[in-house]
Amino acid sequence: MFSEHDLQRIRDAVRAAEQRTRGEIVPMIVPASGIYRETRHLLGGSLALLMLAVLLLLNYRGWSAEFPPAWIMLAVLAAYLTGHYLGSWPVFVRLLADPQRMDMKVRRRAEAAFYEHGLHRTREGTGILILISLLERRVQVLADKAINEKVPPETWDHLVQELIHAIKKGRATEGLCRMILQCGELLAQHFPARAGDNPDELGDDLIQQR
Numbered sequence: 001m002f003s004e005h006d007l008q009r010i011r012d013a014v015r016a017a018e019q020r021t022r023g024e025i026v027p028m029i030v031p032a033s034g035i036y037r038e039t040r041h042l043l044g045g046s047l048a049l050l051m052l053a054v055l056l057l058l059n060y061r062g063w064s065a066e067f068p069p070a071w072i073m074l075a076v077l078a079a080y081l082t083g084h085y086l087g088s089w090p091v092f093v094r095l096l097a098d099p100q101r102m103d104m105k106v107r108r109r110a111e112a113a114f115y116e117h118g119l120h121r122t123r124e125g126t127g128i129l130i131l132i133s134l135l136e137r138r139v140q141v142l143a144d145k146a147i148n149e150k151v152p153p154e155t156w157d158h159l160v161q162e163l164i165h166a167i168k169k170g171r172a173t174e175g176l177c178r179m180i181l182q183c184g185e186l187l188a189q190h191f192p193a194r195a196g197d198n199p200d201e202l203g204d205d206l207i208q209q210r
Helices: 004-017 036-060 069-086 090-096 101-114 153-168 172-189
Strands: 024-030 127-133 138-143
Touching: 004 024, 004 101, 004 172, 024 069, 024 101, 036 090, 069 172, 090 101, 101 138, 101 172, 127 153, 138 153
Parallel strands: 024 127
Antiparallel strands: 127 138
């Protein structure tokens, strides 16, 4: 999704944003935040029931020669296995999975990453994580306690929607860089950089997990 040039642009955006603030901004992208096995069973069961209904209807109406029970069982099983396989495809996961469940999974993934990558250990509690979860097509912003005391959570909503829109338009790098700089401007209002006392506590690279 990101070329070396894109990664350098993101790195430069983080450095530029952090020069103005004591906050630490960490962008991260993951292929998925959760496993949604229920979509496999749901699609598999739906196709199996549909296949069974069609075959029984054909037998009942006499539109075709009667199917032996063994054939019906094999056809239903094949339909279930087909649906079970297709249910793991991102398009069907997004279609069938509960949106609230996906929201929860992305939130928990962001919380785990926040501690995994040390954002909770910044000197003044000014770490902020921007997590992009591709499967769910969601962006989660998670800020540390010092930021949350001064910046209400809904402040990030507009920035999140702008980034999601950019990703859908195929401008992920541009959208992410813009959001990083906007976060930097917002943090600079509450946590401006101090001359000679603004260490870079966390890395500037985009964290990519496969």
